[in-house]
Amino acid sequence: MNERIRHLLPNDRMKIFKEKPFFEDAETVLTLLYQPLISIKGVAVFQALWKESNFQQSQTSISHHQMMNMLNMTLDEFYDARKKLEAIGLLHSYKEEGTYRTLYYVLQRPFSVNRFFEDPMLSVLLEHHVGRDVYLRLKKRLVNVPSLPTNIQSVTHSFDDVFTTIHPNHMVDNQLIEEEESISIQTQLPLEWLHKMLTQQKIHAQKVLTQANIEYIEKIIKVYDVDFLELEKALIWAINEDQQFDRKEFQDMCKDIFYKKHGSVPPRLYSKASQDEQPTNKQSETNQNTEQPKSKEGQLIQHFNNITHRELLEDFSSSGRASMKEVDMITNMMEEHGLTQPVMNVLVDYVLKRNGNKLSKNYLETIAAHWSREDIQSAKDAMQIAKREHHMYETWKQKKSQNQRKQQRSKEVLPKWFEEERKNKRKSTQPAQEPKKQINTGESQKKREELEAFIKNYSKTKH
Known part of the structure; x- marks a missing residue:
């Protein structure tokens, strides 16, 4: 506010000019493309100055207080929006000291969409x-x-193909002069x-x-x-x-x-003002990075803090070159999940070592989303959670292997010789019971013969 008071007051006058006619798509470009960069207030101020310039006479001016009332914003808000317009290249401001201080606002033409x-x-x-x-x-x-057919060839002649403004003998000299001037x-x-x-x-x-x-x-x-x-x-x-x-x-x-x-x-x-208010630990981080850690883990953490994922991929590659497709994928994933560069380095290193030097996008994104939810912010935290997950994976893998071995044992086919040996053992236990069976069989045969004899004698006596 103190800065604004030194440079702008409500009674200061303003005169507005347009340097060049605007493109037809100026409204679209301002709303959809410039607005995310300079905020809706910045666009509102520019549009208000634009409309005012269409009706303002060259000798007339209005006060900033009038513009404040039109926009329903404070002078501090107007001044902040004006600075953003100047910085982005949409406005040039000049002042003239006199009975009243007059600000000359020269509106710059917004870029076209393509530009x-x-x-x-x-x-x-x-x-x-x-x-x-x-x-x-x-x-x-x-x-x-423009959607032109793909099989066409350009036959348009350029200016240099048709015209020349210098004598051919001077062509080389002029080209050299042109290179020197460049x-x-x-x-x-x-x-x-x-x-x-x-x-x-x-x-x-x-x-x-x-x-x-x-x-x-x-x-x-x-x-x-x-x-x-x-x-x-x-x-x-x-x-x-x-x-x-x-x-x-x-x-x-x-x-x-x-x-x-x-x-x-x-x-x-x-805004530089808001940026200065935010505390930064950049100096402390720099001091930490300059200290040489003694432990192996500390050296690894420092390594992850001081490189990019591109350099990490280059270290894993025998050619020393990183795949641009993988670099773009990792960069986009890091931005999407809000991971820091050191954390992303640990993640890439972890996935490459776990997955046979292959970067699976789905696998990488699953872990990235998980670490983002866990709010992992440093390489040390990332290494700890990676170790914990690796231990859990190894434990699960060991249990799974044990269960598979048990199932395999229960389903495996016994060899032939083992079955024959078991049958022979059963037969060796049967002879001790055979005499009893034979005795029982003999007694029943004897009883049957006696019964038949009795029936036969009975039939004879009856007749």
Whole structure:
């Protein structure tokens, strides 16, 4: 508030101008693409200034108090929204001191849909604010890509194919001059150092450090907080075998650097005032990382704290290269479940060792979801829960093996010789009972003969 009082008061006047006519899709772009970055108040202020500029005469002005009443917001809220508009590139502000202080607001044309998604900084920040799924849906809905047949070939002639404005004898000289001038591009990057570094790596620096690539690099390293020393590693990584600068590879490498330094929360737009109020333990973490632990477990924890999952996959690979598909999968999973980089490193290491150096997405995501619910925040906690789960798995595996052996014993077929031996043992016990059976059989035979004789004699006497 003290800052706002020094720079803006309710009685200060405002004059509003539009630098260029806006694109037809300006309303859509402001609402769906800019709003997640600068908040609904930022968009409301811009739209109010936009509408006012359509009716305001060049010699007239209104007070900020009038604008406050129109927007139903305090002057502090207006000033905060104005700063966001200036920072995102939608507004330029100028002041004129006099009887009344007058602010000149020059509205900048919002990007078109296509230009917004082509801008590396805005598109990356939007993806981190709304999530990858929403980002891709917005891009699919808003970006109009002409659907031409796949079997056609371009026969369009370019300007250089048809025209030339210089004599052919001077073509080479002009090209050399053009290359020399390209080095003097206006940028904050240390171009001389980058040229020297790429040349030492036997990379054609002029081919990589074009004006478009330099602008892209500047925006990406600003989003992902990459310093110049880290830039060297990211830049070399992003150059492919054909010495072409791969922007996707560069962004992924910068993203890894960001997560390694700041954890799993993706880069977003924060107000510096609110950021300063939040306590940080970065200094204490740095001190802990510089101390060399003595125990093996401590060294392993420090290792997981100081690397990215890309570097971890490179260590497991015999070629020293990580699969970009796996790197993207792990990065998205880490963001989705809110796991820190050290915790994700432990998880990847655990799954690779448990699963025969294979990264199963379903298996990895099941454990990631579980650790997220358990609120695992450090490599030490992740290692402890991994050990506990591994012990439970080994115990369950041992019990299962024992049960299987019991079932196998009950179902196994006895050998033939064992059955014959058992029958022989039974027969050896039977002879002791045979005499009794024979006696019983003889007595019954004798009785039967006597009965037959009696019946025979009885029939004779009767006749």
